[in-house]
Amino acid sequence: MQALFTLTPAESKRLIGKGVAALPEIKHAMKNGYLLVGRGSTNAYILEELLGEKVKKEGYTAGQVINGILCVLGADDRIKPVTFHKGKALPVEPASVLDKLSPGDILLKGANALDHQGNVGVIMASPAGGTMGQFYMAMKARGLEIIYPIGLEKMIPSVELAAQYGGTLTLGKTIGARVGMACVSDGIAFTEIDAIESLFEVEAVHFASGGWGGAEGCVTLVVDGPDAQVSKCLKFIEQKVKGEPPLPAAKSPCKTCPIPCSFQGKELKQLPGYLK
Numbered sequence: 515m516q517a518l519f520t521l522t523p524a525e526s527k528r529l530i531g532k533g534v535a536a537l538p539e540i541k542h543a544m545k546n547g548y549l550l551v552g553r554g555s556t557n558a559y560i561l562e563e564l565l566g567e568k569v570k571k572e573g574y575t576a577g578q579v580i581n582g583i584l585c586v587l588g589a590d591d592r593i594k595p596v597t598f599h600k601g602k603a604l605p606v607e608p609a610s611v612l613d614k615l616s617p618g619d620i621l622l623k624g625a626n627a628l629d630h631q632g633n634v635g636v637i638m639a640s641p642a643g644g645t646m647g648q649f650y651m652a653m654k655a656r657g658l659e660i661i662y663p664i665g666l667e668k669m670i671p672s673v674e675l676a677a678q679y680g681g682t683l684t685l686g687k688t689i690g691a692r693v694g695m696a697c698v699s700d701g702i703a704f705t706e707i708d709a710i711e712s713l714f715e716v717e718a719v720h721f722a723s724g725g726w727g728g729a730e731g732c733v734t735l736v737v738d739g740p741d742a743q744v745s746k747c748l749k750f751i752e753q754k755v756k757g758e759p760p761l762p763a764a765k766s767p768c769k770t771c772p773i774p775c776s777f778q779g780k781e782l783k784q785l786p787g788y789l790k
Contacts, residue, residue: 526665531559533709549598550608554624572764583690588766625662633673634701714747
């Protein structure tokens, strides 16, 4: 049987959160070693599923796309990231345990772009590369796993091509923050499709994208499989995913933000249309 449904970005994040939390390797890392949950809006949903309680998701970001611009949430407005170690949630920066990691430990890393070849794009506003600068080479050198939870709304034609452009020192003008992009060709992306296929053992296909009137950024999916499994999937989507409210906006003052940006040092009242 085939079935079709549409997910808003928030609903997609909730589905991905539930899918990642149910992965055997995630459960193993949480119980027996380290599971590092990097900042990011999708990762905030994963964190809620892992903790079994609500968190201030809009405060679990660093770089963000908000109100039509690339932006960075100020350090004072962020909540502490969570690192799990042998069943305990530790409110520590992931970088503080980097030298303690061992085989089986996992980093969950936010991402901004994905293409049909599986390349993952990560936008970086920090001159040092942010989490990518701290972790990517170190994790690769150790042979440890990084999973990039990412919604299909972030599909682009080519991450490899996009990553050849941008850069904080290269961009002449921007509306918003100056950023560069890293192209990760060997990353493990985890999308709505992966969540559905791992949770229900059915095939999922990205069928369409977009919408309006609150459906901007939506993805429409088709699932195909045994009647019982498809029905189970639809019931889960209806009861556990649909109706997820959108994240509220969390914006730090531009006047005090240190990130190179076209709005840097300006009063909020000077930015009509961007900060509603």
